[in-house]
Amino acid sequence: GRVEYDVRAVDVAEVVRDVLPLVEPQLLAKGLTLATELPTADEPSPLVWADREKLAQVLLNLLANAVKFTPA
Numbered sequence: 001g002r003v004e005y006d007v008r009a010v011d012v013a014e015v016v017r018d019v020l021p022l023v024e025p026q027l028l029a030k031g032l033t034l035a036t037e038l039p040t041a042d043e044p045s046p047l048v049w050a051d052r053e054k055l056a057q058v059l060l061n062l063l064a065n066a067v068k069f070t071p072a
Contacts, residue, residue: 005051013038013045015052019059026067034063 016038027034039045048055 005054007049007051009047010050010052010055011045012048015056015059019056019063022060023063023067026064030067030070030072032067032070032072 016036020034020036023034
């Protein structure tokens, strides 16, 4: 198996906004809250060179593990 990367400029705030709804059910189930500070629509958002899907997967895994190992 080969892993293919589609590296391009990725809006970090957009990736965070897409991933947050995926961990919200876990947060609610444990009675936890997650606070974020993201740029507003009129503010520039940080860009990184990355594969968007892989970045989102890494962020999702980190958040899911944080929820899993944080006591209620």
